[in-house]
Amino acid sequence: MARTSPDTVPYRPKAGEIPTQPGVYRFRDATGRVLYVGKAQNLRARLSNYFAPLRSLHERTRRMVTTAASVEWTVVGSDVEALQLEYTWIKEFDPPFNVKFRDDKTYPFMAITLADEAPRVIVTRNTRIPGARYFGPYPKIWAVRETIELMVKAFPIRTCSDSSYKKAMQSGRPCFPGQIGRCGGPCSHKVTVEEHRAIVDDFVAFMAGGDNRFVTEVTRKMKEAAAEQRYEAAATYRDQLQALEAVLEKSAVVLSDNLDTDLFGVEHDELAAAVQQFIVRGGRIRGVRAWVVDKELDLTTAELVDSILQAAYDGTTVPPREIIVPELPEDKAELETWLGTRRDKGKVSLRTAQRGEKAALMQTARVNAMNALQLYKTRRSADFVARSQAMTDIQDALGMPDAPLRMECFDVSHLGGTNIVASMVVFEDGLPRKDQYRRFTIAESTDDTDSIHQVVTRRLAYLREGTERSESDSASKKFSYPPNLLVVDGGQPQVQAAARALRESGVEGIFLCGLAKRLEEIWLPDSDFPVILPRGSEALFMLQRLRDEAHRFAIIHQRTRRKRDIASVLGEIPGLGPSRVKRLLTHFGSVSQLRQAKPDAIAAVRGVGPGLAQTVFAHLHPDSAAPVAEPRR
Template sequence: MADPSTYRPAPGAIPTSPGVYRFRDEHGRVIYVGKAKSLRPRLSSYFQDLANLHPRTATMVTTAASVEWTVVGTEVEALQLEYSWIKEFDPRFNVKYRDDKSYPELAVTLNEEFPRVQVMRGAHKKGVRYFGPYGHAWAIRETVDLLLRVFPVRTCSTGVFKRAKQVGRPCLLGYIGKCAAPCVGKVSAAEHRELAEEFCDFMAGRTGNHLRRLEEQMAAAAAEMEYEKAARLRDDIGALKRAMEKNAVVLADGTDADLLALAEDELEAAVQIFHVRGGRVRGQRGWVTDKVEDVDTAALVEHALQQLYGGASEAVPREVLVPALPEPAEPVREWLSGLRGSQVDLRVPQRGDKKDLMATVGRNAQQALALHKTKRASDLTTRSRALQEIADALELDSVPLRIECFDISHLQGEDVVASMVVFEDGLARKSEYRRFQIKGFEGQDDVRSMHEVISRRFRRYLQEREQTGEWAVPEQSLPGDGGPDDEAPGGPLDPETGRPRRFAYPPQLLVVDGGQPQVAAAKRALDELGIDDVALCGLAKRLEEVWLPEQDDPVVLPRSSEGLYLLQRVRDEAHRFAIGYQRNKRAKRLTSGGLDAVPGLGETRRTALLKHFGSVKRLRAASVEEICAVPGIGRRTAETVVQALASRQPAAFAVNTATGEIMEDGAADPGPAD
């Protein structure tokens, strides 16, 4: 535990301007990001007597080892920079609303010649009209199924659309009247786009014109005694009304607004958001977060608005209704207006329908928090017990808050790869996962592979620590130590930004997938590097035994042990990550049909050849002159390709039904070794 007085800035060194500040721990990792209208009083408040600080704030300042700040011009700039740094550094002491799922939306791809209606998730794309988000994808499909009777817009994928166009026959929806079948020319592109725009108008709340038009057509058909047509129109009207009933009117004035409500206690907070468009509730979403910093309701609202709109994945409506205004509110209002491009009304509803609807959103937030606490209580207890059981069984000084696990995977000694997965506080931290290519040798030598990957991981760790005596190293890769062959985003820890890179943080417990040989190899790698402060064990699959270095007998945990269950989860996750990488590499090698072995033929030209000829079979039948016609392929390269393919017998391929692995026919798949 650090003493905050050891890194307290000198008196008068902190400016009084608006700015954003970062606290770093002893490893240089950013653990907290904050903003202030005036930096001096805000930062000074952290360096008072610990007894006067909130317990969470006291934990943060004693965990930190340094503080730094950046001056900005306005409070709006501070708000934007704070959000950017929170997204970049993922500080452990900041409130972060973590959504537990990706919310689906109804999308109409107006950027295509023939617009398509589909369910989409993730970031918004330019030229696509979105409606939602919805709580469930099936809710979107039910709505679309009802509306296709009246607006038969295509819903098929690009591949299905092109095949129907080639064969001249529409799909089933085209035959039953739920698609206008533009693929076979039943309607023109302009007519189909008009259908898509009418569909969007209806979804946007402009329903009256469509209903009146259909009712007039129904009456006219009945007057002309075209009763079958009138019956179809009657059914269409019924379908539209049923679709409208799914989104009841909640605000009679046709308001576009987002309503945000909170439910909180001392430890956690839940936020619920209702998206109202055209006076109707078009979607709902929510998050739950740990209150790792000392914040009030106004600050939680500000964090929620950053989460909702900061990533530019959600359009800002004309009104944003909240339970409490951020302090100060004007910079947030100005920031939202800048995102929208026009004035945004950020306020607390005081009376009428909007206040009543806000109360409904608040009840949803309270129910979400109660449900979360019911689930979370057992999870927290179980994880804590699991970590304590592991510490007791392995005789560790403290519980292993960070666990790293390594696994080796190959297929008959080919495409040897390794994986590293990380669990923090008993939960997977996927942003810290790493993948390794083992290129030094081939063969089923898992012990040697384990020694190499552990050496590479911790040699890089030592290199970073010893370079300057701090947690900062230059950007260039180190040969054989997490360089280009180590599949991981980023490089080492950046001394300027403190952004986490490859192997900056050591684990408290290192787990290897295997028994005594693999544990011995890992121990030898650690000893060679002089690392003696990382606990090590191995988990063998046969009897789920836990092996320790230089021990003749394993540690046998009870089958009902939560600690054993956590170790199994860690090991299985490492296995999954390794075998997925290995299969991906093997699939790429097999689909190249032997082109990867042609000297001087890189990935770009291999792709060009396969794209030009369509398959290796057609390429094998091509002449040198035909291959030379591919851009970037010279005559010498073409002759080399012809010779290589002529000398290689085409392999038959089969699929292992147990694993889904693509294999050469007759080959046995031993799976990744322990």
């Protein structure tokens, strides 16, 4: 077994055991269940990221790594093979830590059954009809029916059922839809099978690209018939022309160069992401699709794009030649090759939009995704029944006598032990009360548990009897309302620190718990085992949202203080203007990192020469003699 430090996991393989070839890896738990599937161009380089010190990992990555009991890998011949194997295993094992796609609805499609002797057009939600060509998805089923009604006027193809078609062909009598002019298939006995197939091909060609050549051709035929005084034929062509123009009018032109492209707008936070797909054919939006994505691991936008495209083109949908995404994934070339295998001919190109019509359309998709994400969270939080159930479940799980109508959550944030701040957020009736959020600045602290103890003590001071308060002290009035439940971000050590502050305060009647990030466990004071709420439950969602809101609020306060701190410290140095302060901040990240830098490292920053570097070093180290910076060559 590989030798491991206390700050890593016991199943960590030796670096030399992991190959450097491309491949796919799987993390499993103690029962053998696959928790996560990933691919890598270099397995050793990628897996080493998971076995970094646990404290340096993102909280969700850390939870996955610590939940797992083993890791295994499979070497493949190329990056494209790795992509294909990853896709196959995700479908097979449904790993809980991979991205979860939840389509917010089942969309209706227009389908043409090309595998039939006489293809027909139907409305369907089944995307697995053999040999069918799909168009859409459409937002509403009436939109599909309306489009089909117009299209059949221009391209009269079969609409009757298979049983009606079979009966009509055997009996020699037209099917009923054919008798009333609503079916143009061979079963209407107006066209042959071959002639009908040609009309179907035109139907598909028009829907695939909105081809204006059909409009031009029908217009020409209408004028010729009118000139030859074939008025009935001219009227028929006129009706076809009106139908074609009506279909085109229903989809606005968004790209003037008549391109076929799919465009994906993505908006995400730590917990979830929303995806908006615009399906553009012939420069017009022909379909819109939206997903809500659960994020179990901390993924970048580029990593999300990789998973989104694999789900969007899972074998039932043919990708266009061009796909526009917000960010290009690392395996762009391999993904293009993989997507190309899902087309009959032609390559697939992944691109980003920097300017012009495509960039404007991407911004529209992103705004739609942003609104969808906000709506998803708002609906789940604003659902009175769900909130009531969540508070009831929390009450039962923690053994509280009453439902937690007022919950306060505390989180601590710092940067390497400096700029320590804390936040308090308030939920009443399951909804945030942002007017009662509070920020705390902690001057000195030994660790997070000490910080939690200080902050909870300061908050509870407003609840002690006999505390004098000014009548005009609005903060005191808001603080004086006692919570039913105090939640701290952390596990048993943080809960113990908060419990000690609660005992010392003498305040009674307040329940306390901690929500640990590692496994989303709920810890109670003096409890040897955590309370585990079902994943996906409304109670856990509410506690997660409360904890994440406290984390977000603390981070904002910490960043604000850090920027102010950096600006105040560096702004006092002669010769260091705002632009140079910004460059130093970008290069070193913080004043604490800058204090550790030598003058020659400071001088290496653009616009900061050896002389100014000596000044900066001397200002940050007033009690020590500055070493002489070596001149740059």
